Amino acid sequence: MDAITSVPVPANEPVKSYAVGTAERESLKKRLAELQAESVELTMTIGGKQRMAGGERFNVVQPHNHSHVLGVCAQATNEDVAEAVRAAKDAAADWAATPFDERAAVMLRAADLLSGPWRDTINGATMLGQSKSVHQAEIEAVCEMADFLRFNVHFARRILAEQPVSVPGEWNRMEYRPLDGFVTAITPFNFSAIAANLPTAPALMGNTVVWKPTPTQQFAAHHTMRMLEAAGLPPGVINMVTGDGQAVSEVALTDPDLAGLHFTGSTATFKKLWKTIGENLDNYRSYPRIVGETGGKDFVVAHPSADPAKVVTALVRGAFEYQGQKCSAASRAYVPRSLWESGLREKLITATNDITYGDPTDFSHFGGAVIDARAFAKHKAAIDRARNESSLEILAGGEYDDSVGYFVQPTVLLGDDPYDEAFTTEYFGPIMAVHVYEDNRYSEILDTIDETSPYALTGAVFATDRDAIQQAHRQLRHAAGNFYVNDKPTGSIVGRQPFGGGRASGTNDKAGSMFNIQRWVNPRAIKETFDAPTHHAYPHQG
Ligand SMILES: NC(=O)c1ccc[n+]([C@@H]2O[C@H](COP(=O)([O-])OP(=O)(O)OC[C@H]3O[C@@H](n4cnc5c(N)ncnc54)[C@H](O)[C@@H]3O)[C@@H](O)[C@H]2O)c1
Numbered sequence: 001m002d003a004i005t006s007v008p009v010p011a012n013e014p015v016k017s018y019a020v021g022t023a024e025r026e027s028l029k030k031r032l033a034e035l036q037a038e039s040v041e042l043t044m045t046i047g048g049k050q051r052m053a054g055g056e057r058f059n060v061v062q063p064h065n066h067s068h069v070l071g072v073c074a075q076a077t078n079e080d081v082a083e084a085v086r087a088a089k090d091a092a093a094d095w096a097a098t099p100f101d102e103r104a105a106v107m108l109r110a111a112d113l114l115s116g117p118w119r120d121t122i123n124g125a126t127m128l129g130q131s132k133s134v135h136q137a138e139i140e141a142v143c144e145m146a147d148f149l150r151f152n153v154h155f156a157r158r159i160l161a162e163q164p165v166s167v168p169g170e171w172n173r174m175e176y177r178p179l180d181g182f183v184t185a186i187t188p189f190n191f192s193a194i195a196a197n198l199p200t201a202p203a204l205m206g207n208t209v210v211w212k213p214t215p216t217q218q219f220a221a222h223h224t225m226r227m228l229e230a231a232g233l234p235p236g237v238i239n240m241v242t243g244d245g246q247a248v249s250e251v252a253l254t255d256p257d258l259a260g261l262h263f264t265g266s267t268a269t270f271k272k273l274w275k276t277i278g279e280n281l282d283n284y285r286s287y288p289r290i291v292g293e294t295g296g297k298d299f300v301v302a303h304p305s306a307d308p309a310k311v312v313t314a315l316v317r318g319a320f321e322y323q324g325q326k327c328s329a330a331s332r333a334y335v336p337r338s339l340w341e342s343g344l345r346e347k348l349i350t351a352t353n354d355i356t357y358g359d360p361t362d363f364s365h366f367g368g369a370v371i372d373a374r375a376f377a378k379h380k381a382a383i384d385r386a387r388n389e390s391s392l393e394i395l396a397g398g399e400y401d402d403s404v405g406y407f408v409q410p411t412v413l414l415g416d417d418p419y420d421e422a423f424t425t426e427y428f429g430p431i432m433a434v435h436v437y438e439d440n441r442y443s444e445i446l447d448t449i450d451e452t453s454p455y456a457l458t459g460a461v462f463a464t465d466r467d468a469i470q471q472a473h474r475q476l477r478h479a480a481g482n483f484y485v486n487d488k489p490t491g492s493i494v495g496r497q498p499f500g501g502g503r504a505s506g507t508n509d510k511a512g513s514m515f516n517i518q519r520w521v522n523p524r525a526i527k528e529t530f531d532a533p534t535h536h537a538y539p540h541q542g
Pocket residue numbers: 186187188189190191194212213214215243244245246248249264265266267268269270272293294295296326327328426428457499500501505506
């Protein structure tokens with residue numbers, strides 16, 4: 001009993017290829033067919049019990065085929081959220097008293113279920129519900145989710161091992177308690193891994209959670225919840241409520257026992273939630289921890305010494321994987337005139353035109369549709385604006401069609417004005433703006449990049465000249481929380497590139513690192529004196 005155990009050494013989950021003829025391809029295709037054939041009730045899970053939310057019902061559809069209903073969901077009402085908060089509070093004492101190893105075992109088991117028997121289900125649900133190609137689903141819904149579950153255990157162990165110094169006569173210890181209350185996790189549509197990480201990271205540290213996925217990710221979230229239950233997650237530890245979140249703002253975020261908000265989503269939503277918490281400061285028992293990773297307007301800058309083929313590949317993958325719906329997506333690029341006019345322009349157009357978006361169950365496509373009608377309308381408006389804006393030219397793409405699914409072609413805009421909206425606003429779709437700068441203005445373009453957008457999430461420099469790389473490091477120091485040298489600005493891996501940005505991009509608590517995990521503990525320093533003094537006077541008193 002009470003041994004100080006070591007946890008398994010984590011390793012990144014290997015990415016399967018799903019190439020023609022592989023067993024994993026056949027297995028996933030079979031599961032995709034099964035998932036498509038059923039329409040499920042997308043319930044809440046409160047205190048371990050599943051039931052439909054009490055508010056208005058809505059369909060969860062395939063973005064690439066919006067007449068295909070994957071499941072029926074409903075808006076959680078204030079009463080539903082109040083019940084979830086109660087369940088989280090009721091489960092708190094037992095879960096906090098559960099030894100760390102037992103909590104960790106649930107997460108490690110979930111990771112193994114995910115890399116084994118649940119792989120096809122979570123991959124398939126993400127492909128169908130969020131319109132991801134098999135590769136895009138595999139790298140995050142399986143590999144990144146498993147990595148979060150395994151690495152978080154390892155990070156937590158390192159935190160628990162962090163202990164103060166003791167001197168003769170006294171013993172100092174640090175106890176890592178959960179927060180004094182419950183945590184609310186509110187999650188985005190674009191990564192099933194993030195949706196799973198936001199409730200499970202606080203739960204690992206002994207907190208109980210109210211989790212609200214977004215409606216457009218609810219299909220995969222539903223299956224993720226089932227997988228966590230199969231891994232042994234006790235009832236009430238994570239309570240999932242459905243819908244748009246209004247009731248969560250009104251009830252969970254204003255509850256006196258709110259101890260933390262773990263959020264990923266847009267900057268506008270995060271600011272709104274933070275304001276709600278700010279307005280309720282006098283009502284809480286403690287100061288709620290606020291962790292939020294938000295939007296980006298991520299850049300790629302090429303120096304004249306860069307390899308143009310590498311720049312083009314990074315731009316196309318960085319901008320158009322998952323239809324540009326990554327917070328890290330390359331959405332503004334700065335290319336020197338020498339490279340632009342010596343073939344990069346044509347290569348970029350050709351590579352962009354080569355990309356096909358379609359139904360992800362047809363594995364030949366590079367990507368799928370954008371997430372919903374709202375996103376489609378936003379991208380359509382951005383393209384229509386570009387068509388009418390004299391400083392912008394549509395170099396590639398520019399078409400859209402929502403008759404079957406929400407399809408927007410990969411689009412490259414060429415812009416004279418680096419301060420135009422196309423270089424400052426997060427469209428969160430397959431639209432990238434390119435600005436061509438004069439070769440002798442590298443330093444000025446770095447300053448422009450730094451001051452153009454309110455965000456500071458990801459960015460990349462391409463150069464072979466070491467001085468140019470150093471200069472970008474220096475001038476863009478605060479322009480990105482994840483900075484890449486000669487690589488695309490997307491695709492961070494847990495344990496290798498801890499992820500998050502500053503400025504309007506979030507609190508930069510680095511998902512997939514010890515820094516995030518330490519936000520979910522409430523340390524108590526304990527000093528024990530073995531032979532306490534028995535008189536109050538000090539020696540200098542004579
Ligand atoms: N920095 C990162 O790590 C990261 C990762 C993924 C996505 N993102 C960002 O997320 C955004 C895309 O995701 P999205 O469209 O799901 O974001 P969103 O802000 O629309 O929604 C995020 C979550 O907030 C909920 N929500 C919205 N209004 C709410 C309210 N009033 N009360 C309670 N909950 C509310 C939504 O239902 C959803 O669950 C992009 O801006 C992207 O850059 C950032």
